[in-house]
Amino acid sequence: MNRVDARFEKLRADGERAFIPYFAAGDPSLSATEELVLAAAEVGADVIELGIPFSDPIADGPSIQRATERALRAGTTVEGIFRTVERIRESSDVPLVLMTYFNPVAYRGVERFCQEARQAGADGLIVPDLPVEDAEELLEAARAQELATIFLVAPTTPNERIRRIADATRGFLYAVSLTGVTGARDAISPDLQPLLERVRRQTNKPVCVGFGISNPEQARRVAQLADGVIVGSAIVNTVEAHLSEPQRLVGATREFIRELLTAVRSVRGPLR
Amino acid sequence: MPLRADARGRFGEFGGQYVPEVLIPALQELEAAHRRYWNDPEFQAEYEFYLREYVGRPSLLYFAQRLTEALGGPKIYLKREDLNHTGAHKINNAIGQILLARRMGKKRIIAETGAGQHGVATATACALFGMECEIYMGAEDVERQALNVFRMRLLGAKVTPVTSGTRTLKDATNEAFRDWVTNVRTTYYLIGSAVGAHPFPTIVRDLQSVIGREARRQILEREGRLPDCLVACVGGGSNALGLFAPFYEDRQVRMIGVEAAGEGIERRHAASLTAGTVGVFHGARTFLLQEQDGQIRPAHSISAGLDYPGVGPELAYYRRTGRAEFVAVTDAEALEGVQLLARTEGIIPALETAHAIAYLPKLAQEYGPEGIVIVNLSGRGDKDASIVARALEEKLGS
Ligand SMILES: Cc1ncc(COP(=O)(O)O)c(C=O)c1O
Numbered sequence: 142m143n144r145v146d147a148r149f150e151k152l153r154a155d156g157e158r159a160f161i162p163y164f165a166a167g168d169p170s171l172s173a174t175e176e177l178v179l180a181a182a183e184v185g186a187d188v189i190e191l192g193i194p195f196s197d198p199i200a201d202g203p204s205i206q207r208a209t210e211r212a213l214r215a216g217t218t219v220e221g222i223f224r225t226v227e228r229i230r231e232s233s234d235v236p237l238v239l240m241t242y243f244n245p246v247a248y249r250g251v252e253r254f255c256q257e258a259r260q261a262g263a264d265g266l267i268v269p270d271l272p273v274e275d276a277e278e279l280l281e282a283a284r285a286q287e288l289a290t291i292f293l294v295a296p297t298t299p300n301e302r303i304r305r306i307a308d309a310t311r312g313f314l315y316a317v318s319l320t321g322v323t324g325a326r327d328a329i330s331p332d333l334q335p336l337l338e339r340v341r342r343q344t345n346k347p348v349c350v351g352f353g354i355s356n357p358e359q360a361r362r363v364a365q366l367a368d369g370v371i372v373g374s375a376i377v378n379t380v381e382a383h384l385s386e387p388q389r390l391v392g393a394t395r396e397f398i399r400e401l402l403t404a405v406r407s408v409r410g411p412l413r
Numbered sequence: 414m415p416l417r418a419d420a421r422g423r424f425g426e427f428g429g430q431y432v433p434e435v436l437i438p439a440l441q442e443l444e445a446a447h448r449r450y451w452n453d454p455e456f457q458a459e460y461e462f463y464l465r466e467y468v469g470r471p472s473l474l475y476f477a478q479r480l481t482e483a484l485g486g487p488k489i490y491l492k493r494e495d496l497n498h499t500g501a502h503k504i505n506n507a508i509g510q511i512l513l514a515r516r517m518g519k520k521r522i523i524a525e526t527g528a529g530q531h532g533v534a535t536a537t538a539c540a541l542f543g544m545e546c547e548i549y550m551g552a553e554d555v556e557r558q559a560l561n562v563f564r565m566r567l568l569g570a571k572v573t574p575v576t577s578g579t580r581t582l583k584d585a586t587n588e589a590f591r592d593w594v595t596n597v598r599t600t601y602y603l604i605g606s607a608v609g610a611h612p613f614p615t616i617v618r619d620l621q622s623v624i625g626r627e628a629r630r631q632i633l634e635r636e637g638r639l640p641d642c643l644v645a646c647v648g649g650g651s652n653a654l655g656l657f658a659p660f661y662e663d664r665q666v667r668m669i670g671v672e673a674a675g676e677g678i679e680r681r682h683a684a685s686l687t688a689g690t691v692g693v694f695h696g697a698r699t700f701l702l703q704e705q706d707g708q709i710r711p712a713h714s715i716s717a718g719l720d721y722p723g724v725g726p727e728l729a730y731y732r733r734t735g736r737a738e739f740v741a742v743t744d745a746e747a748l749e750g751v752q753l754l755a756r757t758e759g760i761i762p763a764l765e766t767a768h769a770i771a772y773l774p775k776l777a778q779e780y781g782p783e784g785i786v787i788v789n790l791s792g793r794g795d796k797d798a799s800i801v802a803r804a805l806e807e808k809l810g811s
């Protein structure tokens with residue numbers, strides 16, 4: 142069974158929520174990414190999202206834009222990221238999903254990208270600018286490689302479309318908590334709860350919430366509403382804050398992830 | 414009949430809607446509104462009213478006699494989009510989309526701009542209809558197009574410099590997309606060229622097609638026959654498609670799109686159709702400039718309006734099927750083009766337009782005096798005066 146599916150099965154059986162940290166691969170270097178992923182896995186992160194840097198990240202706010210620029214300046218390539226995933230796999234079984242804009246996939250060829258991702262040890266793909274209608278080729282290639290295909294739903298997505306997207310989803314459904322780009326926010330969007338209620342009526346698949354979640358308290362509150370909590374920009378910000386003291390970078394990020402995880406784990410029992 | 418995108422918003426393999434999920438419902442809403450109003454006589458009447466009374470259409474189809482003589486080949490006609498209000502073809506699109514936005518109940522307009530021509534056109538249309546307007550412009554372009562920045566602000570628009578990435582048009586477009594992702598419920602994204610996710614390329618093409626419809630009628634009146642060849646510069650493709658699309662089924666009419674070769678095709682340039690490869694960028698599958706892993710390669714052109722690493726999907730289809738030919742001219746050749754038109758006709762073209770002019774000496778050799786060529790004179794050159802002055806001084810070594 143795909144590692145992502147296996148993890149969600151176990152979480153459900155245990156009545157727990159998933160905690161999913163996001164790292165911008167190659168920020169500030171791929172060796173740092175390797176250490177960060179292993180640290181997050183060791184702390185107990187359920188799934189890890191690795192962002193492939195793209196020159197024109199239209200779905201991302203300033204934090205991930207800056208991380209992307211740092212990663213590209215450091216010479217990060219898709220090949221390098223696959224090699225990093227391989228190295229992570231030597232010592233960890235943590236479920237890993239790659240988040241990438243579509244052009245790096247299209248450039249390599251959808252089939253080849255999926256093959257190489259799988260060979261390296263990745264478990265799934267999130268392609269935020271690939272709508273489900275244009276995803277046929279990717280769905281087929283990912284299925285052949287047993288990769289999860291994680292689609293996004295947004296507060297603007299109508300119900301019939303949510304169902305269509307949920308049908309194509311394997312692994313978990315990614316609910317975008319707000320109408321906007323990635324980035325830490327002060328408050329949880331009022332759009333979230335109505336969205337989750339609509340999603341629940343369309344699917345039984347696990348639903349994880351991302352975009353905007355920035356601290357343990359918010360993570361805990363979102364964990365009460367969904368099967369999992371995804372934190373990206375706030376973690377990327379922690380990495381950024383420690384760029385000038387690299388010896389503390391991994392430790393400080395690990396600590397922040399531990400706090401977020403503890404908050405998510407404090408919520409137990411079946412979802413309402 | 415112009416070419417139509419299929420039900421999935423594609424021209425052959427090109428086009429589509431490669432955008433974040435948040436925007437898909439907005440694109441569907443836009444598609445429905447476009448379909449409904451584009452065929453609505455009331456909308457058409459209002460659009461025509463503003464084109465006539467405000468933009469000053471129809472624009473002239475001017476026989477450039479001295480240019481024709483200087484080139485010693487075919488008769489050259491200029492479609493004078495430079496004489497439109499605000500000085501370029503961009504206003505045709507801005508007015509049309511504002512009318513659409515009003516019918517959709519949107520109060521806030523955003524746009525990206527490169528040279529500032531589309532920004533000025535959008536700010537103008539917003540002033541005309543009393544709408545809130547924010548223009549995203551690469552920080553580098555804010556510097557090289559200072560006059561247009563001032564014009565936009567004078568018109569009441571907020572101009573937001575974009576400092577990410579290459580600080581030019583592609584980054585301004587990224588930022589406009591991000592704004593739209595965030596404010597999609599209240600905001601209309603008034604895209605400036607025939608690029609982006611479906612239905613934008615079709616909307617812009619339809620609105621700019623007034624250029625070709627007029628030109629077709631005007632040349633038939635003047636010459637009693639269709640032209641042999643159409644020429645237009647290509648950034649995103651809106652002025653080119655505006656001229657070409659109404660001639661699409663006139664198979665005997667040749668079409669040539671002129672891209673920016675910048676410092677040369679072997680060096681930094683913006684010629685995505687001539688020298689690019691197929692990928693997915695700004696919502697569409699199309700030709701673009703890319704490097705390892707599909708990272709977008711920064712474009713370069715002396716002309717801010719052509720300084721873009723992608724191109725609209727419909728022109729990509731024209732290239733794939735051979736319906737149009739595409740060539741590229743360098744920064745230096747474009748400067749020659751500016752001077753050629755200025756000295757033979759007393760018309761100073763925009764640097765974008767100068768690329769089309771610069772290809773004429775070569776093209777002229779292929780036709781005798783019976784030949785007829787129509788060039789889309791997409792904009793006037795006032796905005797570029799300081800850039801041209803600097804470039805020419807450097808060349809003259811003074
Ligand atoms: C005068 C003029 N011509 C041409 C262009 C290029 O755009 P397009 O290819 O969409 O016509 C611009 C863009 O700013 C322009 O200002």
